[in-house]
Amino acid sequence: MEDTVTNAEKHLGQFCSMLAAYTRKTAQVRDKADRLVRQLTDFANTEHPEMRATLRSFAEDLAKVQDYRQAEVERLETKVISPLKLYGAHIKQTRAEIKKLKQVQKNEIKQLAKLGRLRQKSPSDRLTISQAETSVQRASADASHTTHQLGETIEAFQKRKLTDLQKIFSDFVTIEMVLHAKAVEVYSSAFQTLENYDPERDLEDFRAKMHGLYGHRDAQPLTETISSPAVPWSLTGQSAQTALRGERREDEETMEASAEEDLRGRGRALHQ
Amino acid sequence: MEDTVTNAEKHLGQFCSMLAAYTRKTAQVRDKADRLVRQLTDFANTEHPEMRATLRSFAEDLAKVQDYRQAEVERLETKVISPLKLYGAHIKQTRAEIKKLKQVQKNEIKQLAKLGRLRQKSPSDRLTISQAETSVQRASADASHTTHQLGETIEAFQKRKLTDLQKIFSDFVTIEMVLHAKAVEVYSSAFQTLENYDPERDLEDFRAKMHGLYGHRDAQPLTETISSPAVPWSLTGQSAQTALRGERREDEETMEASAEEDLRGRGRALHQ
Numbered sequence: 001m002e003d004t005v006t007n008a009e010k011h012l013g014q015f016c017s018m019l020a021a022y023t024r025k026t027a028q029v030r031d032k033a034d035r036l037v038r039q040l041t042d043f044a045n046t047e048h049p050e051m052r053a054t055l056r057s058f059a060e061d062l063a064k065v066q067d068y069r070q071a072e073v074e075r076l077e078t079k080v081i082s083p084l085k086l087y088g089a090h091i092k093q094t095r096a097e098i099k100k101l102k103q104v105q106k107n108e109i110k111q112l113a114k115l116g117r118l119r120q121k122s123p124s125d126r127l128t129i130s131q132a133e134t135s136v137q138r139a140s141a142d143a144s145h146t147t148h149q150l151g152e153t154i155e156a157f158q159k160r161k162l163t164d165l166q167k168i169f170s171d172f173v174t175i176e177m178v179l180h181a182k183a184v185e186v187y188s189s190a191f192q193t194l195e196n197y198d199p200e201r202d203l204e205d206f207r208a209k210m211h212g213l214y215g216h217r218d219a220q221p222l223t224e225t226i227s228s229p230a231v232p233w234s235l236t237g238q239s240a241q242t243a244l245r246g247e248r249r250e251d252e253e254t255m256e257a258s259a260e261e262d263l264r265g266r267g268r269a270l271h272q
Numbered sequence: 273m274e275d276t277v278t279n280a281e282k283h284l285g286q287f288c289s290m291l292a293a294y295t296r297k298t299a300q301v302r303d304k305a306d307r308l309v310r311q312l313t314d315f316a317n318t319e320h321p322e323m324r325a326t327l328r329s330f331a332e333d334l335a336k337v338q339d340y341r342q343a344e345v346e347r348l349e350t351k352v353i354s355p356l357k358l359y360g361a362h363i364k365q366t367r368a369e370i371k372k373l374k375q376v377q378k379n380e381i382k383q384l385a386k387l388g389r390l391r392q393k394s395p396s397d398r399l400t401i402s403q404a405e406t407s408v409q410r411a412s413a414d415a416s417h418t419t420h421q422l423g424e425t426i427e428a429f430q431k432r433k434l435t436d437l438q439k440i441f442s443d444f445v446t447i448e449m450v451l452h453a454k455a456v457e458v459y460s461s462a463f464q465t466l467e468n469y470d471p472e473r474d475l476e477d478f479r480a481k482m483h484g485l486y487g488h489r490d491a492q493p494l495t496e497t498i499s500s501p502a503v504p505w506s507l508t509g510q511s512a513q514t515a516l517r518g519e520r521r522e523d524e525e526t527m528e529a530s531a532e533e534d535l536r537g538r539g540r541a542l543h544q
Contacts, residue, residue: 011315018311022304029301032294039290043283051434058441065448151482158478162323162471169330170466176337177459183452187445194442199434206430210423 002098004154008161009091016084019172023076030069048202054193061190065183073181079171083164094157097150104146108139181189274370276426276433280433281363288356291444295348302341309335316346320474333462337455343453351443355436366429369422380411 037059044055115132122128316327387404394400396490 007318011311013320014311015315016306018304018308022301022308025297025304029294029297032290032297036290036294039283039286043287048434051437057443090293113292127473137300155475155479155482162320162474165323166326166469166471167464168344170463173330173459173463173466177456177463178457180452180455184449186455187449187452191442191445191449194445197438199431199438202434203427203431205527207427210427223320252354 003093004158005094005098007014008087012084012087012091012161012165016087019076019084020081021080023073026069026076027073030066033062033066033069037066048205050197050202050205051199054197057193058190061186061193064186067187068179068182068186070236072175075175075178076172079175080168082166087164090157090160094153097153101146101150104139108136108143111136111139200203276430277363277366277370280359280429284359284363288353288359291348291356292353295345295353298341298348299345302338302345305334305338305341309338320477322474323471324468326412329465330462333458333465336458340451340454340458344447347447347450348444352440355440359436361421362429362432366425369425373418376411376415376511380408380415383408383411384459417475436533 040055040059040062044059049056111132115129115136118125118129118132169262312327312331312334316324316331319327383404387401387408390397390401390404
């Protein structure tokens with residue numbers, strides 16, 4: 001009987017701390033994924049429009065999974081860890097009842113021993129022996145009653161333990177299932193978004209910007225201007241330098257324009 | 273152009289370390305769950321047959337999920353973290369090419385400046401000026417060629433980055449999806465096992481053992497023997513003591529028998 005309670009105390013306590021550790025680690029996975037979400041959003045803002053939209057969508061899906069993970073953590077705490085913690089008090093109560101029985105049993109044995117001694121020492125002292133017999137009778141009745149009562153208490157403890165464990169582990173499985181099912185759903189959509197991404201449009205955008213920066217030089221190479229023998233060297237030299245400076249200014253303008261476009265693009269995407 | 277590479281270096285490096293942290297935490301969740309599996313198995317061995325079978329089945333399912341989690345961890349390392357790590361070398365190479373271009377560009381400007389100085393200082397030194405003009409020509413041709421080449425390199429870098437990111441994040445999502453889908457499958461079966469558990473049969477088993485331990489006392493209460501007035505007190509007292517001792521021995525035998533039965537029960541369950 002005591003083993004039933006001691007065993008339950010030991011194991012349910014360990015389940016409680018192990019499930020708490022499992023839940024804490026799950027919360028840490030959520031934290032790491034949350035950091036990844038922020039990083040993806042930051043990176044998205046530096047990318048070309050298509051990749052930007054794709055990464056933002058992916059980051060949102062990843063964030064959704066973390067919301068489900070957060071719900072998992074909260075539900076594990078409420079429906080799994082808390083009920084296991086409550087067993088502490090429940091077991092304490094059952095232990096107190098066992099202690100009570102043991103004292104009642106000890107009392108019966110004590111009274112019996114007392115009666116035995118009296119019969120040996122003073123077999124003729126009818127009054128004292130009679131009183132001792134009454135005490136034994138009372139102690140035995142108490143012990144019998146308490147034993148019966150404790151049997152019922154232990155059975156109730158065992159029944160509650162079995163049904164509670166069934167409930168707690170079922171809840172654990174249900175909570176985990178909900179997370180995993182939701183994650184499958186969200187990641188399926190994330191997978192589609194990533195599959196649909198076509199880098200070609202971003203590369204066109206990239207080429208257009210590259211052309212803005214370096215296109216003029218390719219179209220009008222310096223070498224031709226310089227090598228033309230019809231133009232005086234001094235003028236050629238100057239024009240080459242001017243052309244270079246002119247290009248620089250144009251480059252700066254192109255960069256500014258594309259930066260503005262980029263900001264507008266971000267604004268739109270943020271308000272979408 | 274340099275921003276493209278610097279930005280990629282910064283962000284891909286961060287993705288790499290964040291995904292590595294995510295993977296490490298996932299491995300720790302697996303470790304905590306593995307400990308829970310062992311604890312469940314230990315506890316199952318101390319339980320009644322039905323609960324024992326239920327807990328063992330649950331522990332096996334939980335272990336299966338951890339096997340899938342282990343596969344998740346390994347696949348994240350191979351298909352997500354490793355490719356991101358490889359970017360380190362790739363970016364280094366691209367950086368070296370940018371450095372090369374910058375030197376070629378600097379050389380063009382240097383040659384142009386030299387030619388300008390020569391024209392101011394010694395406008396009549398036709399030979400030296402002609403040599404300087406040839407140098408400018410060569411440097412300009414080099415710069416034009418290298419700029420074109422670098423444009424292609426950067427575009428290839430950008431293209432590879434975009435398709436690799438698409439691939440890496442798709443792989444991440446696929447790996448996660450496989451884990452979650454398998455977990456849903458395994459936990460569905462675990463849920464059924466837990467739902468099918470009926471504590472009643474274990475409670476009958478428990479009651480039978482309790483009866484073995486305390487049944488005799490209930491059937492033949494000490495109080496009746498003691499309170500019988502037809503039997504002399506001394507004899508009654510002795511018989512009560514003998515009866516108590518007799519019961520103790522019986523109790524011990526019952527406990528040994530049930531312990532043996534329990535061991536046989538375990539043996540069977542282990543060989544099932």
